[in-house]
Each structure stands twice: as C-alpha cells, then as structure tokens.
Amino acid sequence: MREHALPILYVAIIACIGGWLFSLLSLPIPWMIGPLFTVLLAQFFIRRPLKWPAFFRNIGLVIIGITIGENFSLTILQTMGTMFWYMLAINIIFILLCLLLAFITAKYTNMSLHTAILASVPGALGQIIVFSSEQKDVDLAAVTYFHLIRVLAVVSVIPFLVSGHIVQQNVASITSPLWAGIILIAASFAFALIASKFHMPTPFFLGPVLFGILLNVVQIDIPTISANVLHLAQIAVGAHIGLLLTPGALRLPKRTLLFGLMNVVLLMFVSFLCAKLVMTMLNYTFATSFLSTAPGGMDQMALIATSIYAEADIVTVFQLARMLFLSFVIIPLLKKYSVRSCPKSRT
Template sequence: MYKQLLSIFLLAITGGLLFNLLHLPLPWTLGPLVITIVWKSALKKTVYWPKKLRNMGMVVLGYMMGSPFTPAVGHHVLQQLPHMLLMSTTLIVLCLATGYVSGRYTGVGLANSLIGSLPGGLSQMSVICEETKGTDVSVVTLMQTVRVITVVFVVPVLALHGITGQMTTAGARLVTPMGSDELPVLLFFLLAILGLIKLAKWVRLANVYVLVPVLGTALLVLAGIHAPVLPSPVIALAQIFVGIRMGSDVDFNSLTNWKTIALVNLLTVLTVIGLLLGTAYAFSLIYPMSFVTAFISMAPGGMSEMGLTALAANADLATVVAYQLFRLLFILLAGVPITKWLILKTLPNRG
C-alpha cells in the first residue's frame, strides 16, 4: 500500500515537472492527473491515493482562494450579485441545452444527459445522480470527468495564450514571501478551517472540503485578519495531491460505449466553451471586468482549477473565485432541483 502511494507520488512529481518544462497550463495539477490516468488505464497499474491526502490539498487551495476577500473586495462582490446570477443562469442554460443534444446522439437518456452536463462538480453530481430517478452513476461520472478534463485543459490555454490580461494584485500574491512572524497567524487559519470543516460535517453539509476552506478563509479575512501568502512549493504540493486523486477517479472500463459518450460530450463541452468566449466578451463590454476575468469566471470548471488559471492569467482572482463559488452554490440550491423537476416531468411521457 505505501509502496503504491510512494510510486504514484513520485510519478506525479515527474508529470508536474514535465508539464512545467513544456510550459503547459496548470502543470502541477494536470501533470499528475495525466500521469495517473496513463499509469492506471494504459499500463493497468493499481493506484492508491486516499481521499484524506486530496482533502489536505483542497484545504490549502481553498485557503489560497479565500484569502483575496478583503472587506473592499467583499463590498465589490455584493454589488455584482445581479451579474453573478445572470452569468450563472446563462452558463446553466448553455450546459443543459448542449447536454440535451448530447443525450439525443448517445442514447444515454434525458436524466443522465442533464445531470451529467450540469457544471456543479464531479463529486457532487455523482452523489446527486444516485438520488435521481433514471440516472446511471457510471454515465454521469464519465460525462462529468470529460467536462472537467476538457475545461481544465482548454480554458487555461485560451486564457493564457488567446486572451491578454493585465497584472493584478491577486496574480502577484504567489511571489510575495511569507515572514516567520506570520506562522502563528497561518496556524490560526488552519485550526479555524479544520474546526469549521468538523462543524460542517456535523450538520451534514455537502462537499465541505471545497466550500468550507474558501468560505472560512474569506470570512476571517473579511473580519480584518490578514491571510499570510503561502510559499509556491506548498501550493504546488497541494495541486499534486488533488491532481492524483482526480486521475485515480477516472475509470472508462465500466462502459462499453464510453468512446461515443466521451467524444460527443467532448464536442458539446467545446461548444459551450466557444459560446462562453462570445458571451464573456459581451459581458466585459457591459460590466466592469476584463475579458479574461469574465471568461474564467464563467468557465464550467472546478473552483480551484479556475482560481489557479486566474492567477496564471493575471485575472482578478477574487472576482473569479466569487463567481465560481456563487455558481456552485446556485447550481446546488437551484439548478439541481429544477433539473430534477424537469426529469420527473419528462420521464413519464417518455414511457
């Protein structure tokens, strides 16, 4: 067990170094992710990577994502709530529309195509489909996996090489060294986040390791506590922990028609991304945000991955994380119930 753990960790570091040397986007997330998929699927090797290690990485990344939320930023976010609602609604409509088309071509059924196309996170959608009539966990997981992998590859490339952004204070945070006198403050943040995670588990809050570190850190910063900047190696290590787990969750062998489902879903996700480019450009002309910030904010990817993309592209990190967080909450609180209602209303008529 520990030998497998060490083997995949060393391979993941190698993948990250390779992606970094090739100047590929998000090297310390995508490098470990790809090397893990190759090791597991192509070479048929066993991958052991506990969720606890992934969760440790999510705590670190969540802290990094929540740290830009100063009181001034919080006031700015409150002013943009109508924009967030409009952006989130637009994205959900685009995803559900292309998901419907994907379902017609692949024959996976309406329930699978709609739940599988919702940009609400791989783990959340997998759990939700278990509670939704007419869905298949394997199909939904495959569709969500293709979406996540496509977005975390394509969006950073477009943001970094296709759209020009301007340097922001959020983008400069990674190069600011952390002083030794800030270690006690960092420890306080860590203990506070772990305490909030324990409380969230007690009240049965879903996906605590994604939401709580970001919200907990943001609330402490909004309360006036300065969040120390983490060293770059710590952030890279957190990305490796998360990337390995993402790769280990990918399993295409349980579906006989997975190639068709994956190809059609890939095309629909690319279509959504293309439409988002035009939509984001229009939003950047109407609302006070740059093109690259609007595009990453609307991208149907994970909050951590899009936040890291925002850092690399010199976009406004606080705005990107705020929009991504709002979208996730909006989908879980409104998007999923509405989608379930559509499924329940349609399934009886499909006989």
C-alpha cells in the first residue's frame, strides 16, 4: 500500500511546491504552471517513480468545468449564429496550415505522410493518440511527442502572452459553505460520468459545464467555488500535464524534435493572427480572442481564461467547435485515408 502511495505523494509535494514558488514570484497562472514545470523537471532528476491518478485530474476538470458553467453567459447562445462562421473559418485555416506542415515535415524527416498528418492536427490530443495507436503504419512516439510538446508549449507560453491583459475584477467576498460546494462538485462529477457514457468529448470538463448552464437556465442558486478549491483543481491538472512528457519521449531523431518545435511556433503565430481578426470583427479582448483560437485543449484554455478573468464561456464555445470539427470531420476523413493507404488495416 505504501509503495503505491509514495509516487503519488511525491508528485503532490512537488506540485504544491511549484504552485507556491510561482505564486511567490507573482507569475501568471501559478497554481497550474508551477506544478507543470516542477513535475516536468522532477522527472529528469528524480529516479524514484512518479505517478498521478487520472481521478485527481478528472476531479480538477470537474471543478473548473462547473465554475465556467455557473458563470456561463446565456446571451452567448443567442450570438452563436454570428460566431459560427468565424469558428468555421478559423478551423479551416488551421486544418489547411496543418496539412501544409504535414507535407513539409514528411519531406524533411523520416516520418510517413500519414504520421505527419496525425502529428500536425491541432487539439483532441486523447482522440488522436488513441486513433494513432490503432494504425500499423504510424509512428506513435512521434505523434505523441508532437501533441505533448504542443500542449506543454501552449499551456506554458500563452499565460505569459496574455498576462498583461488580465481583467481586474472584484471578486465577491461572500463564499458558500463548504458542504454546499462539496455537494455541487459531487453532482457535477455524476453529470460528468453520464456525459462519458454518451461518449462526449472531454466529459469531465464539458459535462460539468453543461450542468452549470442547465442550473443557470432553470435559475437555481449555485454555490460559489472558493479560490482555494480552484487552486487545488489547477494543481491537479498541472501535475497531470507535467507528467505527460517523459524523458523517454525525447528519444527521437533530432530533426523530428526540431520540427515538433517549429510546428508549435507556426501554429501559435497563426493563432495570434486569427486572434487579431476575432478582436476586430467581434470586439473581444485580446486575452479572450487568443485563448479562443489557440491550438490547445478546451479544458486548459478555459482554465487559463478563468484564472485571468477572461470570457471563459466564449473560449469554451470556440474550443468546443474545434473539438467537434476534429471529431466529426477530420478524424472520419483520416480513417478513410488510413483504409485507402493501408488496405490491410481493414482486416
């Protein structure tokens, strides 16, 4: 029992120290970025096994999700028609860019075009990696590296880029009783389990968001999650991300490692240009626009938006549109491509 608990305890201690240090240094999103960096670096110096149960990450996502859901502006649902065309245009721009990057990557590295395409597609990390593991002609290590380095770069760099655009907001001093918060989190977790049964993307985040919106629609008073609980949720998510990139994942050809970094830089640059377009056309702040268009996960971008008081509901809608576009358009097309390029995979 002790042998199983110690690796988790090590990560918890390292993550808390990271959050405390980054908070002390007044760095952006300290309770997520701090654990991410300290846990990531610890793997290269500590020879002891490190472990972080998915349950902790899921609880963190549930807390972040219900926080966004209870603050979701219902007026956004009325403007979805206007936002739809911008979301569609941004997704098409990113997909065309990723196809171009895939062709260039395949040409100048030893990666197959199939592997390069899967490595270059932004977002939907879990779905892409699971799909890649089912393909015989795909280099899973390269695909995993490209997606993990993108997640780490986006989650690490974007908070510093938008930290100068933090909205100064007066936070209410009245907090709900602890028991009310626990009941809300438990109910949100149950809703997340239901969402997972229906194979909803990122169910432990999106399920609670929808649950919070539902409570808003029926006008039920929702308990307020305290800042300390939100910090714990960010620590849980940050520690999970920090453990994603292991030293073994870097044992790839130098050219592959270099192209993975170049891929991230180009996607971030195009995201910046798209954010400027969204700012101009929809009159959102830079922080909200950049987080909406960034090639990161929906849950991570929404978490950052919540931390800097950007419009997390708008960010969630934009990122959800990308995830749905990937799930229902891109992945099915990739499946057809894989069947044609590798007929043996049919059997």
